[in-house]
Amino acid sequence: MISRATVYNTLNLFVKKQLLRQVVLDDGKTLFDANVENHHHFVDEETGQIHDIPWDSLAVSKLDSLNGFEVREYHVVMRGRVKNSPRKRA
Helix, strand or coil, rough: CCCHHHHHHHHHHHHCCHHHHHHHEEEEEEEEEEECCCCCEEECCCCCCCEEEEEHHHCCCCHHCCCCCCCCCCCEEEEEHHHHHHHCCC
């Protein structure tokens, strides 16, 4: 057995070495994501599943108009439900 502290220390080391990305999705809910490429997230509120959304699928604009802020990085977390694909009628 290993301690919880050892697990989190190891995860944080992986984040520091850029092998994982730490994403805070909500209060008390942190995702350690193995996909370190730029992307966004969609949280399905019905199932709790987290889906990767390609970076180029969204456009965030006017970052330079945020007076008094120097944006270093951002990512979008969307919440909702995944639509069911249309069912074929027999």
